[in-house]
Amino acid sequence: MPRASTKSTASPATAAAAENGAAATDKGSSIESIAQDIATAIVEKRLPPGTWLREEALGRVYSVSRTKIRAALLMLSKDKLIEMIPDKGAFVCQPTVQEAREVFAVRRILESEVVRLFIASARPRDYQVLEQHIKFERTALRQTTTTGTVREKVLGDFHVALAEATGNKTLAELVRELVARSSLIAMLYHSSNDPHCSSDEHSDFLRICRKGDVEGAVLCMIDHLERIEASLELGTEKPDRQLDLVKALLA
Amino acid sequence: MPRASTKSTASPATAAAAENGAAATDKGSSIESIAQDIATAIVEKRLPPGTWLREEALGRVYSVSRTKIRAALLMLSKDKLIEMIPDKGAFVCQPTVQEAREVFAVRRILESEVVRLFIASARPRDYQVLEQHIKFERTALRQTTTTGTVREKVLGDFHVALAEATGNKTLAELVRELVARSSLIAMLYHSSNDPHCSSDEHSDFLRICRKGDVEGAVLCMIDHLERIEASLELGTEKPDRQLDLVKALLA
DNA sequence: GCGGCATAAATTGTATACAGTTTGGCGTAC
DNA sequence: GTACGCCAAACTGTATACAATTTATGCCGC
Numbered sequence: 001m002p003r004a005s006t007k008s009t010a011s012p013a014t015a016a017a018a019e020n021g022a023a024a025t026d027k028g029s030s031i032e033s034i035a036q037d038i039a040t041a042i043v044e045k046r047l048p049p050g051t052w053l054r055e056e057a058l059g060r061v062y063s064v065s066r067t068k069i070r071a072a073l074l075m076l077s078k079d080k081l082i083e084m085i086p087d088k089g090a091f092v093c094q095p096t097v098q099e100a101r102e103v104f105a106v107r108r109i110l111e112s113e114v115v116r117l118f119i120a121s122a123r124p125r126d127y128q129v130l131e132q133h134i135k136f137e138r139t140a141l142r143q144t145t146t147t148g149t150v151r152e153k154v155l156g157d158f159h160v161a162l163a164e165a166t167g168n169k170t171l172a173e174l175v176r177e178l179v180a181r182s183s184l185i186a187m188l189y190h191s192s193n194d195p196h197c198s199s200d201e202h203s204d205f206l207r208i209c210r211k212g213d214v215e216g217a218v219l220c221m222i223d224h225l226e227r228i229e230a231s232l233e234l235g236t237e238k239p240d241r242q243l244d245l246v247k248a249l250l251a
Numbered sequence: 252m253p254r255a256s257t258k259s260t261a262s263p264a265t266a267a268a269a270e271n272g273a274a275a276t277d278k279g280s281s282i283e284s285i286a287q288d289i290a291t292a293i294v295e296k297r298l299p300p301g302t303w304l305r306e307e308a309l310g311r312v313y314s315v316s317r318t319k320i321r322a323a324l325l326m327l328s329k330d331k332l333i334e335m336i337p338d339k340g341a342f343v344c345q346p347t348v349q350e351a352r353e354v355f356a357v358r359r360i361l362e363s364e365v366v367r368l369f370i371a372s373a374r375p376r377d378y379q380v381l382e383q384h385i386k387f388e389r390t391a392l393r394q395t396t397t398t399g400t401v402r403e404k405v406l407g408d409f410h411v412a413l414a415e416a417t418g419n420k421t422l423a424e425l426v427r428e429l430v431a432r433s434s435l436i437a438m439l440y441h442s443s444n445d446p447h448c449s450s451d452e453h454s455d456f457l458r459i460c461r462k463g464d465v466e467g468a469v470l471c472m473i474d475h476l477e478r479i480e481a482s483l484e485l486g487t488e489k490p491d492r493q494l495d496l497v498k499a500l501l502a
Numbered sequence: 503g504c505g506g507c508a509t510a511a512a513t514t515g516t517a518t519a520c521a522g523t524t525t526g527g528c529g530t531a532c
Numbered sequence: 533g534t535a536c537g538c539c540a541a542a543c544t545g546t547a548t549a550c551a552a553t554t555t556a557t558g559c560c561g562c
Binding site: 064065066067068086087088 | 545546547548552553554
C-alpha cells in the first residue's frame with residue numbers, strides 16, 4: 001500500500017467505542033496521532049457529520065486526559081473537520097452547500113497547477129508510485145469487506161499523492177486538507193459518484209500525463225473534479241441536521 | 252481603515268513585555284484573540300523569527316494560565332507561524348529558503364485565480380474598498396511613526412482584501428495564511444522591496460482591473476509577486492540561525 | 503395531563519499541581 | 533586550565549481539581 005505509515009496507533013475512534021469505555025489503546029498516544037486517528041474516523045464516516053465528540057469519552061478511548069483530547073480537537077477544528085461551539089462541545093462539521101462549492105473551486109485552482117507541476121517534474125518513479133496507488137484502489141474497491149465509506153478516503157489519497165509528487169510540500173499540505181474536507185462533504189451530500197468510475201478516471205488521467213499532454217491532463221483533472229462535485233446533491237440544503245437546532249438556538 | 256476590527260484586545264506582545272511582567276491586559280482574553288495578537292506581533296516583527304515564546308511569560312502578559320496560552324500556540328503552529336519543539340518550547344518560525352519559494356509559488360497559483368474571480372464578480376463597492384485600502388497604505392507609508400515592519404503587514408492586507416472580495420471565504424482564508432507567512436519570510440530574508448513601489452503596483456493593478464483586462468491583471472499580479480520574491484535574499488541560507496543548532500542536535 | 507420552575511447531573515472552560523525533561527552553573531578531578 | 537559530571541533552577545508535558553455553563557429530571561401548580 002502506498003504511503004505505509006510508521007504510526008503505531010490503532011483506529012478505535014468509533015462512535016460506539018467512544019461511548020462505552022472499552023477499547024483502551026496504547027497509553028502514550030501523541031496529540032498528533034490522536035488527531036490523525038479521529039480525522040481518519042471522520043473521513044471514513046465512522047464519526048458521521050454532526051456527531052458530538054465528548055472530551056471525557058474520547059479521553060477514555062485513548063487513555064489520556066482531556067487536556068490532550070482538547071489539543072487534538074483544536075487541531076481538527078483548524079482543519080475544519082470539527083467545529084467547537086463554546087460551552088457546547090465539539091461536533092463533526094456539516095459543511096454548508098456554499099462551503100462545499102468553495103472547497104471544490106479551490107481544489108480546481110490548486111490541482112490544475114498540481115497537474116502542470118507534476119508533468120513538468122515527474123520521473124518514472126513518480127509514475128510508478130501513482131500506478132501502484134491506482135492498483136491499490138482497484139483491489140480496495142473489489143473487496144466486499146471495504147465499506148463504501150473507506151473508498152472515499154482511498155480515492156482521495158490519489159490526489160494527495162499526486163500533489164506530493166510535485167515536491168512542493170506546502171502545496172501538498174493544502175491539497176491534503178481540502179481532500180479531507182471533500183470526503184466529509186461527499187458523505188454529507190451523499191455522493192452518487194461511482195468509485196470505480198473515479199478510479200478509471202485516475203487511470204485515464206495518468207495515461208494522458210504520460211503522453212506529456214499538459215493541457216489535456218489539466219482539463220481531465222478539472223473534469224474529474226467537476227464530475228465529483230456534480231454527483232453531490234448540492235441543490236438541496238440537508239434537512240436532517242439534528243444539530244443545527246442547537247446551533248440555531250444560540251444565534 | 253479598512254476592515255475595522257471589533258476585537259478589544261490591545262497589542263502588548265513585545266518580546267520585552269513578555270519578559271517583565273508589566274502590561275497586564277484585560278483578563279478574559281479568548282484563545283483566538285490571544286493567538287491573533289501574537290500573530291500580529293510576529294508579522295510586525297515585534298517577535299522576530301527564532302524568538303522563544305515562553306508559556307508562563309505569555310501567561311503573565313495576558314493574565315491567563317498556561318492552558319490558554321498553549322491552546323493559542325497550538326493554533327499558531329498550525330498556521331506555520333511558530334514551531335513547537337517537544338520539551339523545548341515554542342519558537343517563531345524561521346522558514347527555509349525552500350519553504351519560502353513554495354509559499355510564493357502557491358500564492359502565485361491562488362492569487363492568479365483570485366484576480367480572475369475578482370474581476371468577474373467585482374462591483375463598484377469592491378473597488379471602493381480596495382482604493383480605500385491603497386489610500387491607507389499611502390498614509391501609513393508616509394507617516395514616520397510607522398515602523399518599517401508594520402508596512403509589510405499593511406501591504407499584505409491588500410492581497411487579503413482582494414481575496415475576500417471574491418466572496419470565496421475558503422480561498423480568502425488560505426490567502427490570509429500564506430500572506431502572513433510571506434511577511435515572516437520577508438523579514439527573515441530582509442526584503443529589499445520598496446514599500447512605496449509595492450503600493451504603486453497595487454494601484455496600477457487596480458487600474459488594469461477596472462479596464463476589465465483580465466489577463467493583463469493576472470500578469471500584473473504574478474509580476475508583483477515575483478518582484479517581491481526576487482527582492483528577497485533567497486540565494487543564501489540564513490547563517491544567523493542560533494536556534495538551528497538546537498534543532499540540528501535533536502535530529 | 504401539561505407547562506414551567508427549581509434542582510441535580512453532566513459537560514465544558516480554566517487554573518493549578520505535579521512529573522519529566524532540559525539547561526545552566528558549580529565544583530572536582532585530572 | 534580544562535573537561536567532566538553532578539545538582540539545582542527553569543521550563544514543558546500532562547493530569548487533576550474546581551468553577552461556570554448547559555442539559556436533564558422531577559416536582560408543583562394549574
